[in-house]
Amino acid sequence: MKDRFVIFGWGLTSFGIFFSAFCYFIIYSIPLTALGLGCIIIGLTISLIPPHPIPNKVVKTILIGSIASIEAILEEFNANQEALYLPPQEGKIYAYIPLTANPKIPAIAQIQRAPKRVITYVDGNPGLIIYPPGSDLITLSRLNIESGGSLSDIEGILSDILIDFTELVSKVNVTVKNNEVTIQLKEIKVDVKAPRFTRILGSLPFSIAACVIVALTRKPVKVTDEQKKGKTVTATLLVIE
Numbered sequence: 001m002k003d004r005f006v007i008f009g010w011g012l013t014s015f016g017i018f019f020s021a022f023c024y025f026i027i028y029s030i031p032l033t034a035l036g037l038g039c040i041i042i043g044l045t046i047s048l049i050p051p052h053p054i055p056n057k058v059v060k061t062i063l064i065g066s067i068a069s070i071e072a073i074l075e076e077f078n079a080n081q082e083a084l085y086l087p088p089q090e091g092k093i094y095a096y097i098p099l100t101a102n103p104k105i106p107a108i109a110q111i112q113r114a115p116k117r118v119i120t121y122v123d124g125n126p127g128l129i130i131y132p133p134g135s136d137l138i139t140l141s142r143l144n145i146e147s148g149g150s151l152s153d154i155e156g157i158l159s160d161i162l163i164d165f166t167e168l169v170s171k172v173n174v175t176v177k178n179n180e181v182t183i184q185l186k187e188i189k190v191d192v193k194a195p196r197f198t199r200i201l202g203s204l205p206f207s208i209a210a211c212v213i214v215a216l217t218r219k220p221v222k223v224t225d226e227q228k229k230g231k232t233v234t235a236t237l238l239v240i241e
Contacts, residue, residue: 013043059140059166063204064192066133070201071194073118079128083201084240085210085221086111093135093211096120097128097200108220108240132201134211137161151176151239154216158183158209168205179239183209187231202226206235213237 020036023029073079074097083095089112096111099119106122114120120129138161155174162169162185170187185205192204201207202223210221219239226235 009043011043013040016040016043059137060168060190063133063137063166064190066136067192067194067197067204070130070132071197073128073130074196074200077119077128079196079200081200082222082224083130083132084111085132085214085223087214087218087220088135089116092131093138093214095130095132095201096122097130098122099126099128130201132207132211133204134208137166137208138211138215140165151181151213151217154181154213157212157216161208161212162205166208168208179241181209181213181237181239182234183237184232184234188233198226202235203233205233206237209235210237213239 016036016039018036019039020033023032023036077099079097079099081098081101083097085093085095086108087093094116096114098106106125110122111127114122114127114129116129118128120127154176155172158174159172162172168188168190169185170189171185173184173186175182175184183206188203188205190204192198197207202210203226206223206226210223213221217239219241222238222240224236224238226233228234
């Protein structure tokens, strides 16, 4: 997919060429010709700026490496419970994964007070603290995601990250209903073989989406009901009040 800034840059360059030629040869205006030349210079500058300060391949390599490390930790502790994505503390979104089957999610305040280490205890029960790859990806993408924002903005933000920045998918569709966010992704381009990570934190694009929603709402999020049908994968992300 061509970067929007590159398209804009070449458009401005083309306009500058025709405008300056018209002003110089038709109406004989030197100031307006100079304005057209300025548009050419600005357009070329925008076109030649790399669309991504960090190349897509580098981003994908970082993500895959992070998932491999997390997969090893989950395997080591035989984790099986669904992860709960939590608002940032010390600047980073993190996930809490119970190591025992609990009848209900522990109180969010209890989880947030628990020590931030690989194995922590919440109400006497052991759990893992994991920093998912989406936590750092939000910073790398340089998107200004303001806390307290509306979930109506989520589709545009996810498109910027999953399509333009990482090129993980081809299309993103989002439906928001109350505290449920249903995300449909088409043509996932990176197939990461990490079954336990996928089962617990959701597949890579949905794990990233969970981090984005947490950053936007500053509320805990869980990934549920992930299903694949042909080239389309759909999941529901639950925002916990």
